Amino acid sequence: MQYFLILATVMFFAGVYGFLTRRNLITILMSVELILNSVNINFMAFNRYLYPHKLEGMFFSIFVIAVAASEAAVAIAIIINIYRRFTTINVEDVDEMKF
Amino acid sequence: MASNQIMFILFAAMIVVFSILTVTSGKILRAAVYLLFVLVSTSGLYFMLNYQFLAAVQLTLYAGGIVVLIIFSILLTSHISQNFESSGWKKNIFSALAALIGAILSIITILDYSFSATTEAAQEVNMKLIGKSLLSVDHDGYVLPFEVISVLLLAAMVAAIVVAKKGAPRKTELSNLNQK
C-alpha cells in the first residue's frame, strides 16, 4: 500500500512545483488539479487497504471531485476577468495588491 | 509478478511521467493534454482498486469536464503555440528544492510508519449501496454532505456566471432607462 502513497506524494509535489514555477495562470490551475487528484488517490488507497468495510474514503473522494470541479469553474471565470482587464494572464504581471 | 503489480507499475509510471511533463512543458496545450493523460491513468488506478463508480465519476467530471473547460479557456486567453513560459532560474531552483525536500520528508514519514491492516471483511461496493448511503439519514449516511455539495455547486454556478459576465453594457442600459 505504501507504493500508492508514495505515488500520490510524487504527484502532489509535482503539483506543488508546478504551482510555484509556472507563469501562466491556467497552468497553475492545472497544477492545483494535480494536487487534488493526488489526495484522491491517497484516500482511495487508505480506503481499500485499511478500511475495506467502510465507504468514507470513496465518498470523500467524490466530494473532493465535486469541489474541484466547482472551484475550477470559478477560477476560470476569474481568469477570464483578469484577461479582460490586464490582457495578460501572466501571474507575475497581476501584482496590483502590493505595497 | 501478478498482473496487479504489472498494471500498477504501468499506471504509476504513466502518472509520474505525465505529471512531471505537465508541470514542465513549455507549450500550454501540451500541458493540458498531459493532464488529461494523468487523469485517465488515475481512473485506471481506481478501476484497479475495484472502485468502479469513482473511476467513472473521475473520467466524467475530471477528464470530460474540467480538462475541456481548461482547454476552452486556453483558447480564449492565449496564443496556443506562442507561449514561451520560462521563468527565471532562481524561482525554478528554489521551488524544486522546496518540492524535493517536501517529497523526501513525506516519503520518509510514510516509510517509517507501520500501517496496521484490519481484519474485517471487505465490503462489496456496488451502486445500490452507494445510492442508499448517499441519501440515508442513518449513522453512516451521507445526506448532509450531499446537500451541502449541491448548494456549493449552485453557488459555484452563480459565481462563475456573475464573475465572468461583461460589466460594461449595464451602464448603457441604465442610461437608456433615464432617457425614457
Place this chain on the structure above:
Amino acid sequence: MINFNYTIWILLLPFLMFIFLGLAGHKYFPKLSGILGTCGLAIITVLSYITAYKYFFTSEKIDGAYQKIIAFNLTWLQFTDKLHIDIGALLDPISVMMLVVISTVSFMVHIYSLGYMKGEKGFERFFSFLSLFTFSMLGLVLATNIFQMYIFWELVGVSSFLLIGFYYQKPSAVRASKKAFIVTRFADLGFLIGILILSFNTKTFDFISLTNPAGDAIKQGVGIGFLGLSIMTWSMILVFMGGVGKSAMFPFHIWLPDAMEGPTPVSALIHAATMVVAGVYLVARMFPIYAIAAPVALNVVAYVGAFSSLFAAVIACTQTDIKRVLAYSTMSQIGYMMLALGLAGYGGHAGLGYMASMFHLFTHAMFKALLFLGAGAIIHAVHSNYMTDMGGLRKYLPITHITFLIACLTIAGIPPLSGFFSKDEILAAAFHSNKLLFAVEYAVAGLTAFYMFRLYFSVFWGKETHYHQTPHEAPATMTIPLIILAIGAAVSGFIPFNKLVTSDGKILESEIELMIAIPSVLIGLLGIGIAYIMYSKESVIPDKMAATFKYGYKWAFNKFYIDELYLFVTKKIIFRYISEPVAWFDRHVVDATMNMIATVTHGVSFRIRGFQSGQLQKYAFVFITGAIMLAILFIYLWK
C-alpha cells in the same frame, strides 16, 4: 487670652481685593477701582492699629517679655507627623510693628496713586497689583513657619515684577522687571537650600520651635563641620543670601536702580519701605539662631551691610536721576540696618543692635516713602527725572518743598527728627562692638547728608531752568500723604522702641550717649554745609571736583561697572561655555536619538514592505516552506 482671630482679615482682604479688581476692575469699575482699593487698605490699616494696640498694651507678658502669639494656623501640606507646612499668622513684636509700617505706607501710597496714576491706562490693574503686593508682604511678615515665609517671599517677588513692568510697552521697563525677578530668584536659590539644610537638621519648619533659645532646634548641627564652618552656619549664610537678593545688598544690588522704571508710587511702596526690608526682617526673625548657633553668619551680615552702605553712598554722590539717587540711598540705609543686626547679640544689652535696626526700619519706611512720593510730585510737575532739568522749584511747589526738606533733615540725622534717634542707636551699637565698622558708618552718615542735600539744593534752589510750562503744585490726593508721612517722620523718633521691640522681648535700658550723638550731628551738618556751598547757587566747584577725581568720578558714575561685569560673566562665560554645549547636546544627541529611532523604523519598514509583493507564487512559496519546516519541527525534532 485675647482673641486675635480677626487678623485673618488682614490677610484675606487684600487678596480678595486683588482678585476682584483684577477680574472685574477693567470692565465694570475703571474709575472706581482706585477708591475701592484705598478703602480696602483703610480697613486693613485700622485693623493693624487695633492689633498693635492690643498686642503691645494689653497682651500678657511673661517674665516681662512679649510673647509670640499664634493668631491662627491651618495645616496646608502634611508630609510626616512632625513635618508640615502651615499657613497662619504669628504675632510678635517685630511682626506687629511691620504690620503697622506696611499698612500705613501702603495706605498712603494708595491715596497718592489716586492722584498720580489718574488717567493712566491700566489704572485698575495698578490697584489690583498693589493689593496683591500688600497681601504678599503681610503674609511674609505674619508667617508662622519658614516655608510660608518663602512662599510669600516669592509672591512679593512676583508682585514686584508685575509692578516694575507696569508700563509693559516700554522695553527698558520690561528689561528692568526681568532683571529684578531673575536676580532675586537666583538669590532665592540660596535661600531655599538654606531652608532645606536648616529644616533637615532641626526637623521642623515652625518659627516658634526653631527660634526658641532654650529649645532643641538651635542646638542641632552645631558640631558637624563642613569646610571649617558648622552646618548651621552654612544654612544661615545661605538663608542670608536670599536676604541679600531681596534687600539689594552687594553683590545682588543690580536690580534696584533699574527698578526705578516702575511708577513712582511703586518705588515708594516696594523699593523703599517694604519689600527691600524683607531681608532685614528675615534676619531679625531668625535672629536667635543667628546669634546663638551661627555667630559667624552674623559677622557676614554685618560686613555685607557695611560694605553695601559705603558702596551705595559713593555712587549716590554722582547720580543725576533723582530716583536713582534715592534708590542708592535706600541701599545704603538698609546696609545700616543689616550692620546693626550683624553687630547685635541675643538678650539684654547685647541686643541693642537688634532694637536699633528695627527702629531704623520703622523710621526709614516713613522718610523714604516720603522722599519717593515727594520725588513723584516733582516729576509730575516737571515731567523729567533728571536733576539737570530742575532748579529753583521752591517757589512753585511749596508743600512738596517743606515735606522734602523735613525728610532730608531726617535722613541726615538732625535732632529732634526721628532719623537722629534711630541712626544714633545704630552708631552706638557699632561703637561698642566693632570700631572699624563704626568708622565706616560714621563716614557714610556724612556722605548721606552730603548727597541728600546735593539733591535737595539742586532741585529746589540753584539756577532756575526755563520750564516749558509753569510747574504746578500736586493735587490734594498727592500732598495729603506727603504731609501725613512728614508728621510721622518727625515724631516717630519719640516712640519708645526699647520698651516694645527688642531681641528677647524684655525692656532694654538705653539712653542717648552724647559722646556718639554729638559727633554724628556734627558730621551731618558738615555734609549739609558742603552741599550748600556746592549746589545752592550756580557754581563751578562740582565740575572742578569731578575733573580732579576723574577716575573716581567716572567709576562712581558708572556704578563701578558691576552690571557690565555680570553681563560679561553670563554672556561670555556661562552662555558660551556651559549653556551652548548643553543646548548642542540636547539638540544633537538627545533629539537625534529620537529622530534616529524614527528614521530606523522608517527605513526598516521601507525595506520590509517588499514582502507584500502581490505575487501569488512568492506567497505560495513561503507557505510551502513554512509548512515543511513546521512538519520537520513537529515530527522529527519535538520528541
